[in-house]
Amino acid sequence: MKVSIIGGSGYAGGELLRLLLSHPDVDVNQATSESHLGEYVYQQHPNLRKQTKMKFTSRQMLEPCDVLFLALPHGEAQKHIAEYAQIAPKIVDLSADFRLHDQALYKKYYESDHNAPDWVEKFVYGLPELHREEMKTASYISGVGCNATASILSLYVGVKYGLIDPNQPIFVEIKVGSSEGGQSVNAGSHHPERSSVVRTFAPYGHRHTAEVMQELGLTNVHLTMTSVDLVRGALATSHSFVKPGVTEKDIWKAYRDWAENEPFIRLVKDKRGIYRVPEPKILAGTNFADVGFELDPETGHLITIAAIDNLMKGASGTAVQAMNIISGLEETTGLSFCGLHPI
Ligand SMILES: NC(=O)c1ccc[n+]([C@@H]2O[C@H](COP(=O)([O-])OP(=O)(O)OC[C@H]3O[C@@H](n4cnc5c(N)ncnc54)[C@H](OP(=O)(O)O)[C@@H]3O)[C@@H](O)[C@H]2O)c1
Numbered sequence: 499m500k501v502s503i504i505g506g507s508g509y510a511g512g513e514l515l516r517l518l519l520s521h522p523d524v525d526v527n528q529a530t531s532e533s534h535l536g537e538y539v540y541q542q543h544p545n546l547r548k549q550t551k552m553k554f555t556s557r558q559m560l561e562p563c564d565v566l567f568l569a570l571p572h573g574e575a576q577k578h579i580a581e582y583a584q585i586a587p588k589i590v591d592l593s594a595d596f597r598l599h600d601q602a603l604y605k606k607y608y609e610s611d612h613n614a615p616d617w618v619e620k621f622v623y624g625l626p627e628l629h630r631e632e633m634k635t636a637s638y639i640s641g642v643g644c645n646a647t648a649s650i651l652s653l654y655v656g657v658k659y660g661l662i663d664p665n666q667p668i669f670v671e672i673k674v675g676s677s678e679g680g681q682s683v684n685a686g687s688h689h690p691e692r693s694s695v696v697r698t699f700a701p702y703g704h705r706h707t708a709e710v711m712q713e714l715g716l717t718n719v720h721l722t723m724t725s726v727d728l729v730r731g732a733l734a735t736s737h738s739f740v741k742p743g744v745t746e747k748d749i750w751k752a753y754r755d756w757a758e759n760e761p762f763i764r765l766v767k768d769k770r771g772i773y774r775v776p777e778p779k780i781l782a783g784t785n786f787a788d789v790g791f792e793l794d795p796e797t798g799h800l801i802t803i804a805a806i807d808n809l810m811k812g813a814s815g816t817a818v819q820a821m822n823i824i825s826g827l828e829e830t831t832g833l834s835f836c837g838l839h840p841i
Pocket residue numbers: 504505506507508509510511530531532533534569570571572574592593594641642643644677678679680681682808809812813
């Protein structure tokens with residue numbers, strides 16, 4: 499298959515290139531960058547030295563391909579989606595542009611009207627763990643928010659298996675690394691200001707809340723976002739209450755049932771060792787999501803945890819997984835490698 503990437507110079511674009519250049523069923527045809535036009539791809543992504551001699555091309559120079567990835571900042575894909583659809587029959591967009599189906603919710607969280615509302619319904623929310631069957635026949639896949647992915651994966655079992663009491667509010671604490679902000683800099687990302695932080699930047703109202711509500715069918719979920727001193731990684735710790743009578747055994751059973759059939763979900767719940775609960779550190783660079791839980795049997799307080807690499811399972815890894823599915827390939831192709839230890 500011939501694939502191309504618009505926005506190839508960004509962090510998510512770089513991860514797409516890393517994955518797709520070694521994917522056995524894919525030829526990367528073009529990667530665009532307007533600000534690095536004509537430069538070698540490895541000059542922007544030095545980890546790709548000796549992997550490719552490709553140079554960045556312009557968005558105006560795109561040739562037809564089988565799958566087109568859009569790795570642009572929010573708001574850009576929706577401006578030109580009809581043109582991009584002329585280039586490829588299948589599109590995987592990593593941005594938030596086509597994630598929300600409810601236009602009122604979109605306006606509330608993104609504070610503007612959508613430029614291409616008619617296109618939204620053509621897109622399937624691209625988290626295979628939730629939409630695998632729909633994706634198999636889809637042509638257009640929307641990306642997933644990294645914080646939303648961690649939050650959804652932390653809560654999915656509790657919701658799907660009916661373990662969580664829906665009448666109680668659900669709180670999700672998310673800790674996230676600096677690469678989630680992309681490559682553009684601001685005062686807060688300047689090293690002396692960003693280094694060593696534990697900085698709560700969105701106590702409530704983060705945009706990804708809308709995706710979590712949509713995908714889990716919840717209205718009582720509250721996200722709090724905190725930047726921590728990581729480059730990659732997102733950790734969602736969710737607090738809910740189980741329905742009366744739900745035991746730890748029930749929760750184990752549900753997690754085992756789910757994780758057993760999911761190629762990238764690993765249940766982490768050990769009594770010994772250092773890595774007893776999910777932790778993003780050992781997921782850097784991989785498409786795995788580690789999930790786990792603890793139940794306080796006295797109070798019914800359920801703590802569910804999900805750890806991911808925000809640029810992989812939270813963005814480009816899931817996007818390649820989605821490409822595999824919509825193209826009829828084995829879902830895990832080019833993605834089944836684990837992370838590094840120690841790192
Ligand atoms: N970073 C994450 O952890 C993460 C996770 C999930 C989803 N995403 C989504 O993935 C998309 C890309 O994120 P990223 O982190 O890779 O961002 P990034 O590092 O800032 O890269 C953005 C890319 O878009 C291009 N671009 C095109 N029009 C632009 C414009 N008007 N302003 C700025 N750049 C423009 C840039 O290259 P040129 O300007 O050279 O063309 C660059 O290649 C975003 O929609 C983001 O929400 C990111």
